[in-house]
Structures are given as structure tokens and as C-alpha cells.
Amino acid sequence: MNIVYTVCTNNHLPFAYSLGDSLKKTNPKYQFVIGLVDVLPRIVFQDKFQIIPVENLSLPYFEELNEKYSVMELCCAMKPCYATYLFNENADIQELIYLDTDILVKGDLSRIEEYLKINDIILTPHISKPVPLSSHWNEKSFLNAGLYNAGFFALKRTENTFRFLQWWTEREHKMGYYDFEKGMGVDQLWLNFVPIYFEKVFIAFDIGYNVAYWNLQERTLSKIEGVYFINQNTPLVFYHFSGYSLEKPKLISKHLKSKSYLSDNQDLIDLFKEYRTLISGNNYEDFRKIKPAFGKYIEVTEDSLVVSFIKKGLLKIINFIENVNLGYYYYAK
Amino acid sequence: MSKTIAFTICSINYLAQAKTLGESLAIHNPEIEYVIGLVDRLDMVNIDADKIPQNTLLEIDKIGIEGFEEMCENYNITELNTAVKPFYFDYFYENYPDVQNVIYFDPDIIIFQPLTELLNNLSKFQIIITPHLSVETALDNFIPNETNHLNTGIYNLGFLATSRGDESFQLIDWWKERLKTECKIDLKNGLFVDQIWINFVPLYFKNYFIEKGDGYNVAYWNLQTRNVSERKGKWYINDSPLIFFHYSGYELKKTTIVSKYQNRIHFDNRPDILPLFEYYSEKLRANHNDYFVNFKCHYIKPNKIKKYKRVRKVLQFPFIKLLSILSRKGVV
Numbered sequence: 001m002n003i004v005y006t007v008c009t010n011n012h013l014p015f016a017y018s019l020g021d022s023l024k025k026t027n028p029k030y031q032f033v034i035g036l037v038d039v040l041p042r043i044v045f046q047d048k049f050q051i052i053p054v055e056n057l058s059l060p061y062f063e064e065l066n067e068k069y070s071v072m073e074l075c076c077a078m079k080p081c082y083a084t085y086l087f088n089e090n091a092d093i094q095e096l097i098y099l100d101t102d103i104l105v106k107g108d109l110s111r112i113e114e115y116l117k118i119n120d121i122i123l124t125p126h127i128s129k130p131v132p133l134s135s136h137w138n139e140k141s142f143l144n145a146g147l148y149n150a151g152f153f154a155l156k157r158t159e160n161t162f163r164f165l166q167w168w169t170e171r172e173h174k175m176g177y178y179d180f181e182k183g184m185g186v187d188q189l190w191l192n193f194v195p196i197y198f199e200k201v202f203i204a205f206d207i208g209y210n211v212a213y214w215n216l217q218e219r220t221l222s223k224i225e226g227v228y229f230i231n232q233n234t235p236l237v238f239y240h241f242s243g244y245s246l247e248k249p250k251l252i253s254k255h256l257k258s259k260s261y262l263s264d265n266q267d268l269i270d271l272f273k274e275y276r277t278l279i280s281g282n283n284y285e286d287f288r289k290i291k292p293a294f295g296k297y298i299e300v301t302e303d304s305l306v307v308s309f310i311k312k313g314l315l316k317i318i319n320f321i322e323n324v325n326l327g328y329y330y331y332a333k
Numbered sequence: 334m335s336k337t338i339a340f341t342i343c344s345i346n347y348l349a350q351a352k353t354l355g356e357s358l359a360i361h362n363p364e365i366e367y368v369i370g371l372v373d374r375l376d377m378v379n380i381d382a383d384k385i386p387q388n389t390l391l392e393i394d395k396i397g398i399e400g401f402e403e404m405c406e407n408y409n410i411t412e413l414n415t416a417v418k419p420f421y422f423d424y425f426y427e428n429y430p431d432v433q434n435v436i437y438f439d440p441d442i443i444i445f446q447p448l449t450e451l452l453n454n455l456s457k458f459q460i461i462i463t464p465h466l467s468v469e470t471a472l473d474n475f476i477p478n479e480t481n482h483l484n485t486g487i488y489n490l491g492f493l494a495t496s497r498g499d500e501s502f503q504l505i506d507w508w509k510e511r512l513k514t515e516c517k518i519d520l521k522n523g524l525f526v527d528q529i530w531i532n533f534v535p536l537y538f539k540n541y542f543i544e545k546g547d548g549y550n551v552a553y554w555n556l557q558t559r560n561v562s563e564r565k566g567k568w569y570i571n572d573s574p575l576i577f578f579h580y581s582g583y584e585l586k587k588t589t590i591v592s593k594y595q596n597r598i599h600f601d602n603r604p605d606i607l608p609l610f611e612y613y614s615e616k617l618r619a620n621h622n623d624y625f626v627n628f629k630c631h632y633i634k635p636n637k638i639k640k641y642k643r644v645r646k647v648l649q650f651p652f653i654k655l656l657s658i659l660s661r662k663g664v665v
């Protein structure tokens with residue numbers, strides 16, 4: 001038996017459970033484990049999946065991370081720690097797959113096992129083709145955020161993998177901040193080094209894997225006889241609802257701001273609708289408001305329309321004063 | 334044997350470096366044609382004819398870059414000198430149909446060994462790049478550490494080797510397009526000149542090779558894992574022959590500093606590297622570094638500084654204040 005795990009806080013448990021449900025349905029031979037970077041919720045919930053609270057990891061420096069990291073940074077930092085823990089605690093496990101909580105598995109994961117026969121570490125790229133500069137988002141995002149998406153990785157139990165996990169854990173301990181200007185992008189940006197530093201790293205370009213807003217321009221989703229396909233010919237294996245929020249059901253991802261509403265592809269709309277139903281069915285309303293116990297928690301409050309209108313106006317005025325041509329000095333440097 | 338062009342790009346102030354690179358290449362690979370791409374105008378300055386390198390000088394205005402004036406307007410000297418790189422690649426492949434390989438070296442590189450292995454690899458791959466780090470570097474606060482490379486690029490673009498083919502052409506076209514407007518130093522927006530764009534090569538292409546050999550592109554960013562030694566008149570990096578050394582950030586006006594871009598490597602704790610730098614500084618001096626270094630690049634505009642900075646601040650104040658009040662939590 002092999003393990004698929006995810007890492008999240010209580011308020012994301014409905015997403016984790018939906019991931020677990022989808023995995024059970026499509027790949028029943030995997031055991032699903034939730035790494036909970038939180039204290040166990042008081043709400044009684046179905047215990048159909050194994051939950052490992054972060055305290056079980058007995059991480060000697062956890063308090064340090066709790067103090068300095070945001071909830072998101074902390075969760076990301078725990079990914080490699082859980083991988084090491086799961087390998088250590090389950091001597092019979094040879095392979096480990098990590099999936100972000102906001103992923104939905106729709107197809108057979110067995111190709112990953114094929115890849116892991118001759119490789120130790122599997123990653124997926126955000127994009128595999130150039131994105132025109134004129135499109136509403138472009139490649140620059142991934143120069144900051146990282147080439148490979150950390151929402152998925154698969155590992156085989158080898159010395160090489162443990163060397164990678166140790167390296168990643170150390171970086172997540174010291175430099176796991178979300179601070180692009182300083183060359184840090186939580187757990188993900190570090191992955192840029194992985195194909196260079198480590199042996200037996202395989203980059204899976206399979207179009208059915210890790211489909212998300214960042215690669216929909218090269219992958220078209222469609223439903224054929226009830227089954228989701230990418231580019232008409234390849235079954236969808238898993239979709240990553242990165243940046244999707246049930247509060248804004250028409251926005252494909254908050255990372256894309258405007259222009260990215262679910263409007264033109266009915267099959268995609270159906271997939272998102274199916275996802276919303278699953279999340280709601282997993283007690284979304286009960287869990288979403290639980291405040292995470294660890295990490296710095298910043299509550300997101302939305303501006304009202306009027307306030308955001310005034311703010312935009314103010315920014316325009318400030319910008320105008322800054323840039324209005326009152327003449328220039330010239331000097332040669 | 335297939336024909337190869339090696340080129341560098343610089344302004345007049347770096348001609349001593351470019352000449353030194355050319356000399357080192359001529360010793361080991363005389364069959365490779367060497368060209369200096371000059372982002373400058375020789376006819377706009379008084380320059381001693383006897384000091385100008387005898388290499389082929391290809392001025393930037395001769396290769397016909399569409400939109401070059403806008404690039405000059407928007408870029409500083411580093412940005413401009415790096416942004417034109419793919420345009421030179423393009424020019425060479427277009428205008429020399431018999432040329433099979435085009436290799437770029439930064440002017441502050443010199444060659445120590447015949448490039449036999451590299452040329453052999455170019456017969457198998459269309460794109461060859463070198464990473465800054467091929468093994469992990471300890472997490473510390475010295476510059477550069479791994480986070481600096483995550484900001485500025487996994488691969489060092491002081492070196493890029495290509496051979497004629499569909500993928501190298503696709504790379505050049507894509508890179509040209511990006512560098513027309515996006516060759517900035519702007520870390521918070523993911524940009525670092527031409528270099529960081531090359532991060533995408535392993536995602537977009539198949540016919541590439543990442544050269545991690547100890548002897549390639551040796552520089553301050555990898556010296557912590559690469560030791561220099563001399564045996565029987567030949568230089569070695571660990572156990573491999575030194576192919577080329579990149580003296581990035583080294584200046585004759587301050588020869589006690591390994592590189593102005595870093596604080597990790599010093600001559601005090603790395604006596605093994607000193608002879609390589611002494612050798613280089615001699616060459617630069619002989620090639621008139623002190624003479625060239627003061628020339629200003631023709632294409633770089635004087636810095637524009639806005640007037641009335643204080644007046645602007647005062648005028649902005651009430652609006653900024655109001656914005657900060659509105660941004661406080663709890664205001665609906």
C-alpha cells in the first residue's frame with residue numbers, strides 16, 4: 001500500500017475530505033492521510049481518513065516557526081516534514097504522493113508508479129509552452145513563484161529522496177517566507193533547484209496532471225460521455241483548484257484577478273460546480289470559520305464597493321502628483 | 334568540421350576584457366571565429382587606433398534591431414547590454430548560413446582549454462547552459478546564497494552555447510520578444526535582465542544540455558565547491574581541467590576584491606584562486622583596461638531625476654493619509 005497525503009489547517013478540512021473522497025473513488029488502493037497543522041477540531045466529524053496533528057511530528061523548532069510564519073507559510077513548511085514522518089512511521093511504504101488540499105483526483109494515478117520505477121522524485125511544471133506577453137497574465141509570475149508547482153510531488157523511498165527532503169526541510173525551517181523580492185516563495189520556489197541538485201528527478205509533462213488556471217491556455221478541458229479529457233485525447237488525472245473560493249464561485253482563481261471568470265467552457269463550469277457540491281457536502285460552513293491555532297493569522301476582510309472605489313481614486317491622484325511633468329534634472333551617472 | 338562563431342557583447346569601456354577573451358580563445362581554438370558585439374559607436378569618440386582590438390567589431394546599429402531606440406530609452410547599461418544578446422545570435426545565424434554553432438561568452442571570461450568537449454556536445458544538443466550552482470550551498474547570510482540565485486536566475490547567462498536547429502531558433506525568437514521590454518532588474522516582479530528568462534529552457538525545450546562540469550563557468554558563485562590547482566602548467570578545478578573562468582565583478586581598480594557582487598569568497602581564505610586573478614589582471618593591463626574603462630556608452634541617456642520632489646510629497650500627503658485610514662481594519 002502507498003500513501004497520498006495532504007497538509008492543511010482545520011478551516012480547509014472540507015477540501016481535504018473532498019480530495020480524500022475523490023481519491024478513494026478513483027484510486028482505492030491508496031491510503032489517504034491528512035497532515036493537520038492545527039489542533040484537532042472540536043466539531044465531531046466523520047473519521048473516514050487518518051488525521052495526523054502536527055504535534056505528533058514533535059518538531060523541536062515548531063514553536064519558532066509558529067512565531068515567525070503566517071498560516072500559509074507554516075503549512076508549506078510542514079510538507080517535507082510530513083513526508084519524512086510518513087516514511088519513518090510506515091516502514092512498508094515505498095512511495096509517497098503529496099497533493100494540495102484543493103486538488104480533485106479524477107483519474108488513475110498508476111502512471112506515477114511507472115515513473116517511480118526508475119526515478120526518485122516527480123515534479124510537474126506550471127507551464128510547458130511560452131505564454132504571450134499580451135495575455136492577461138504571463139510567464140513573469142513563475143519567475144517569482146517557481147517553475148514547478150508544489151501542489152504535487154511524488155517520492156520513492158531512497159537515500160537520494162531523503163537527501164532532498166533534508167535539504168528542503170532545512171530551507172523551509174530558515175527561509176520559508178513568502179517574500180519574492182528576497183528570493184523566497186514558501187516551499188515552491190526552492191523546487192527550481194531540485195532537477196539540478198538531485199539525481200533521478202523526473203519532470204512529468206503529462207497534460208492530465210495538475211491541470212489548473214496556469215496551464216488551461218495549453219490544455220482544453222472537455223467532458224466526453226461523462227469523463228473529463230484534456231485536449232480531447234488524454235483523461236484528466238487531477239485538477240488543482242488553486243486560488244478558487246466558494247465565496248466567488250465564478251472567479252476561476254483569485255491569482256488571476258479579473259478576466260478569468262468561468263464563462264466560455266461549459267465542461268469546465270460543470271467541473272467547478274461538481275467541486276462546489278463536494279466541498280459543501282463536507283461541512284464547509286462548519287469548518288471555514290475555525291481560526292487556525294498556529295501561525296500568524298490575517299483575517300481577510302473585503303472592502304465594500306464604495307471604499308474600494310474611493311481607494312482607487314486616491315491611488316490615481318497620488319500617482320498623478322508623483323508623475324506629472326514638472327520638469328526634470330539631468331545628470332550623467 | 335562545422336563552423337563556429339563565438340562572440341561577446343560590451344561597450345567601449347570593456348574592450349580590454351573583450352580583447353583578452355579573444356586572445357585566450359585564439360590560443361586554444363583558432364578555428365573559432367571571434368566577434369565583439371559593440372553596444373557603442375566608435376565614430377562618436379576619439380579613440381587611439383593602435384589600442385582598438387584587431388578582432389571583428391560588430392556595432393549594434395549594424396545588426397538592425399527593430400525598436401532599438403525604445404530599448405535604449407528604457408534600459409540602463411546592464412539591461413541594454415544583456416537585452417541585445419538574442420539579437421546577435423539571430424544575426425549570426427541569419428547572415429552566416431555556413432555557421433553551425435554560435436556561442437556567447439561574457440567579456441570578463443577567459444578560455445583556458447580547447448573547447449573540444451563543448452563543441453562535441455553541440456553536435457548533440459542545440460542549447461547548452463551552465464547553472465550557477467550544481468550542488469547545494471550552505472544556508473548562511475553570505476552573498477550570494479541560494480535565494481539570490483532564485484531571484485536572479487538558476488543559470489548564468491555569461492555563457493550560452495547553441496547549435497543551428499529548430500529549438501535554438503525558437504529559443505532565440507522567444508527570448509528576443511521578451512527582452513525588448515522585459516529585460517529589467519526588477520526582483521519583486523520576477524525580472525532579472527536576460528538571465529532569469531532562461532529558467533524556462535528545461536520546460537519549453539527538449540534538445541538542451543545542462544553542463545555541470547567543474548571546469549565550466551567557474552566564478553565567485555561556485556568557488557566554494559571548486560578548488561583551483563596548477564599541475565604541469567595546466568589549471569585544474571577539483572579534478573577537471575579548467576575550461577573557462579568568469580571574472581564577474583572583478584575590477585583592476587580594486588584588485589584585492591574577488592568580485593564586487595559578493596562577500597563569500599576572499600583572497601585571504603582562498604589563496605588557491607589568487608594566481609588566476611593575477612594572471613588576468615596582467616592581461617587586462619596589457620590590453621589597455623585603464624584607457625578604455627572611462628569611456629561612456631553612447632547609448633545610455635543621462636539619469637532623469639524628477640523636479641520638486643518635496644512639493645509632490647506635500648501635495649500627496651492628505652491623500653495618502655486618507656488612504657491609510659481607509660485601509661485600516663474595520664472601516665466599512
